Amino acid sequence: MSETQFLQQVRQNQGIVYKLVSLYAANEEDKKDMYQEVLLQAWKAWPRFRGDAKFSTWLYRVCLNTLLTHTRANNRIEYKESLDGLSPTVENNSIKAQEAQRLQLAIRQLAETDRAIISLHLDGYENGEIADILGISNNNVAVKLHRIKQQLANLLKH
Amino acid sequence: MTTAGDADFEALLKPAKLSKLQSNGTLQKIRKNLRLNIYWGALVCLLYVFIICRYPLWQVQGALVIVLAFSLWAIYSAWAEYKKIGPDISDSNSLLDELKRHQRSLQNWIAVQKRVALFIYPISAAGGFMLGGFIGSGKPVAVFMSKPIVLIALVVVTVILVPLCHLLAKWMFKLSFGKCLDKLGQNIQALEAEK
Secondary structure (H helix, E strand, C coil): CEEEEEEEEHHCCCCHHHHHHHHHCHHHHHHHHHHHHHHHHHHHHHHHHCCCCCHHHHHHHHHHHHHHHCCCCCCCCCCCHHHHCCCCCCCHHHHHHHHHHHHHHHCCCCHHHHHHHHHHHHCCCCCHHHHHCCCCCCHHHHHHHHHHHHHHHEEECC | CCCCHHHHHHHCCCHHHHHCCCCCHHHHHHHHHHHHHHHHHHHHHHHHHHHHHCCCHHHHHHHHHHHHHHHHHHHHHHHHHHHHHCCCCCCCCHHHHHHHHHHHHHHHHHHHHHHHHHHHCCCCHHHHHHHHHHHHHHCCCCHHHHCCCHHHHHHHHHHHHHHHHHHHHHHHHHHHHHHHHHHHHHHHHHCCCCC
């Protein structure tokens, strides 16, 4: 498996990295650091990728495992400007873009593990898949999702 | 969701850049620290061997052999821990398993450091005391150490300095990795909580 193949796969799924890093990075410097760490860890793990799961699922797992174990100087999220990168590229639909931004802002206010759960859920992963990626039971995922949705609804009301 | 590009990320997606990337991960930092411990430990051991050969006084040689044995054990502990820590992120572990692996590695590393340090502090305190006495009094170590008051002072200095250094080390570990350990603990607890 070549470097070129790896980069091609990452390019096709770079939205996952953008989104997850934007959910966890505290500032611009942190974001660059996280991009580098995620890419390096994915590159090192790539020879072990056998294609049993989809590349996107594999990349999701590497991203989450890297981001949630990474040492950060500051855990407080400071920057807002990079949220532009999170909004859908639907230029003619500013309302949708605004809603997406509001949702992303609300997600960033959640606990770190809750951000991972809701992010996977919003990307269409089934509870069983989320449970497998996180290492918790299906039932626990369902309970947590219910609570997170309530929390997000409250956050979006204000 | 389709997302707009990010120049910082795209700049990294080049073969030349990729091969130059270096990890700044937590476990990588610990491994680097352990490597330094091993190098310095080996250097100190060589120094002990040199002193043992250079000064054929049985009291000094006896004490240094004990210290050397502890130092070699400390190097072995650091090496064993170094080998045990896989610095790369697992692509097969679940997030919970990976968080626990990081937490365990950090806790083991801190335990090794504290254990090693507890042997080094008394020796450092005694060594510093004797060297200070030798320079201050201008008399050989054996002469000024023969006074009971000096021996009592040595014990007092050791008893005060060792716990102080231990507390200082604990504080420094907390400063360096406390936040990271707390965060790992919180995330593990959050994932395991059935609510």
